[in-house]
Amino acid sequence: MIENALPDDPAPKPLKRTPLDAWHRRLGARMVGFAGYAMPVQYDLTGDLAARCRGGVMAEHLHCRSLAALFDVSHMGQAMLTGATAAAALERLVPGDMLGLKPGRQRYSLFTNEAGGILDDLMVANLGNDRLFIVVNASRKDDDFTHLSANPSAGVQLAVIEDRALLALQGPAAAAVMGRLAPDAAALPFLGVGAIDIGDIPCLVSRSGYTGEDGFEISVPADRAEAFADRLLAEQEVAPAGLGARDSLRLEAGLCLYGNDIDELTSPVEAGLTWVIGKRRRVAWDFPGAAVIRDQLEAGTYTRLRVGIRPAGRAPARALADIVADDGTEAGVITSGGFSPTLNAPIAMGYVRRNLATDGTSLSVMVRGKPLPAVVAPLPFVPHRYVR
Amino acid sequence: MPSKSADKRYTKEHEWVSLDGDIVTVGITDHAQEQLGDVVFVELPELSRQVVAGEACAVVESVKAASDIFAPLTGKVVETNSEIIDDPALVNSDAEGEGWFFRLEIDDTAAFEALLDEDAYNEYLETLD
Numbered sequence: 001m002i003e004n005a006l007p008d009d010p011a012p013k014p015l016k017r018t019p020l021d022a023w024h025r026r027l028g029a030r031m032v033g034f035a036g037y038a039m040p041v042q043y044d045l046t047g048d049l050a051a052r053c054r055g056g057v058m059a060e061h062l063h064c065r066s067l068a069a070l071f072d073v074s075h076m077g078q079a080m081l082t083g084a085t086a087a088a089a090l091e092r093l094v095p096g097d098m099l100g101l102k103p104g105r106q107r108y109s110l111f112t113n114e115a116g117g118i119l120d121d122l123m124v125a126n127l128g129n130d131r132l133f134i135v136v137n138a139s140r141k142d143d144d145f146t147h148l149s150a151n152p153s154a155g156v157q158l159a160v161i162e163d164r165a166l167l168a169l170q171g172p173a174a175a176a177v178m179g180r181l182a183p184d185a186a187a188l189p190f191l192g193v194g195a196i197d198i199g200d201i202p203c204l205v206s207r208s209g210y211t212g213e214d215g216f217e218i219s220v221p222a223d224r225a226e227a228f229a230d231r232l233l234a235e236q237e238v239a240p241a242g243l244g245a246r247d248s249l250r251l252e253a254g255l256c257l258y259g260n261d262i263d264e265l266t267s268p269v270e271a272g273l274t275w276v277i278g279k280r281r282r283v284a285w286d287f288p289g290a291a292v293i294r295d296q297l298e299a300g301t302y303t304r305l306r307v308g309i310r311p312a313g314r315a316p317a318r319a320l321a322d323i324v325a326d327d328g329t330e331a332g333v334i335t336s337g338g339f340s341p342t343l344n345a346p347i348a349m350g351y352v353r354r355n356l357a358t359d360g361t362s363l364s365v366m367v368r369g370k371p372l373p374a375v376v377a378p379l380p381f382v383p384h385r386y387v388r
Numbered sequence: 389m390p391s392k393s394a395d396k397r398y399t400k401e402h403e404w405v406s407l408d409g410d411i412v413t414v415g416i417t418d419h420a421q422e423q424l425g426d427v428v429f430v431e432l433p434e435l436s437r438q439v440v441a442g443e444a445c446a447v448v449e450s451v452k453a454a455s456d457i458f459a460p461l462t463g464k465v466v467e468t469n470s471e472i473i474d475d476p477a478l479v480n481s482d483a484e485g486e487g488w489f490f491r492l493e494i495d496d497t498a499a500f501e502a503l504l505d506e507d508a509y510n511e512y513l514e515t516l517d
Contacts, residue, residue: 044423056425057450057451057452058426244451314476315429315431316429316454318453339428341451343442346428368447
């Protein structure tokens with residue numbers, strides 16, 4: 001495990017700060033260390049904002065599902081890959097079809113290693129004019145950028161972006177809010193992307209997110225981040241939300257957290273992410289780990305699958321809890337687990353033996369030394385509501 | 389702040405303990421519920437269980453994490469609060485009242501007196517930030 005979803009340590013001094021650090025503290029954020037950054041885990045809201053959302057993980061989560069939540073995700077790594085052969089260069093490191101990614105479109109992908117494991121997951125956007133904008137995990141960004149630099153391609157430049165914040169506006173009201181600020185951004189289709197001025201702030205906007213809701217991720221110049229965040233908060237539907245809600249939202253949406261649900265020892269096949277492998281790439285098998293992954297797909301040489309799990313009762317089964325089959329044998333392990341505010345019940349994801357991966361399979365999860373009945377459940381736990 | 393009471397004590401594990409005869413009622417402090425965040429699950433000890441001071445005997449889970457609740461004193465579990473099993477949010481809304489966890493019959497009321505009083509607990513809280 002690279003990191004837990006929610007380290008509870010109060011932020012120690014040497015943590016890096018996002019451009020919105022002071023903004024969070026003014027709003028009553030509880031700051032914690034996450035991937036080397038001081039980040040808001042939740043807010044104790046006051047005044048007008050408290051009337052919109054009482055604050056705390058549960059309320060912030062539900063606010064995102066009912067209206068719109070604003071997240072600071074500036075800890076994530078942003079970079080621009082530039083050059084006529086940038087897509088071809090990136091294809092040497094990922095299994096996705098990057099040559100087929102049209103201008104104005106964004107796609108989820110994975111950096112894979114030669115063993116077929118996952119080095120990181122990332123979003124790639126084609127901004128046109130031979131520019132690919134990539135967003136990677138905070139905990140992996142240094143390694144990712146080293147990995148990209150270590151695989152140079154003639155005429156392709158990697159520029160790590162350190163001077164931009166990244167915000168996410170997520171929820172069913174996100175599009176209406178965005179429409180008041182920037183109709184062009186609100187008109188983007190799902191996984192559409194564009195360089196769009198919002199007010200006078202030059203932004204990179206994509207219609208994407210990590211909550212299962214409709215929404216946007218917006219890259220803004222660091223020195224305009226506060227003004228932009230305040231502009232969004234001026235809209236009545238919007239309330240700030242921290243990493244706590246971000247984690248429970250993505251778990252309900254069945255989305256993987258790198259370091260928990262996927263890592264260098266899990267393959268895209270085991271993780272149920274084979275859809276990221278482009279059709280052309282499945283003919284050429286020319287990406288890192290292709291031989292292993294091809295073998296898994298064609299000969300079935302893998303033993304476990306990522307599944308959703310619903311424990312009975314109310315006790316959450318958290319990451320690293322063992323999963324036991326009904327015959328008493330080891331079945332696997334929970335990789336993410338918590339409480340679903342939407343379902344008012346515990347939910348989890350984990351890996352189980354393939355013969356136990358069918359929805360409805362009953363098994364047990366070990367919580368505080370005791371087996372707790374649970375059942376394999378379809379993902380996502382809460383239906384996605386992306387615009388189509 | 390809870391009202392000051394001579395019959396109420398606190399622990400550094402952020403539990404409150406109130407004494408009535410030889411029965412103590414145990415819960416988590418308002419400070420603790422605030423730190424935990426939204427409580428979603430509580431596990432309570434079995435009735436008649438003998439517990440030793442410092443022994444983990446209940447669990448409180450918030451959206452963020454699981455935390456052990458320790459027996460503040462040695463004794464026997466004589467009552468548990470089923471209300472917080474059905475409605476864990478009571479622990480947030482009334483931590484030092486309706487959100488109590490369990491009651492112990494204790495032999496040694498001197499041990500109760502030796503726990504932190506309200507002033508000592510508040511002083512302890514101030515050292516934490």
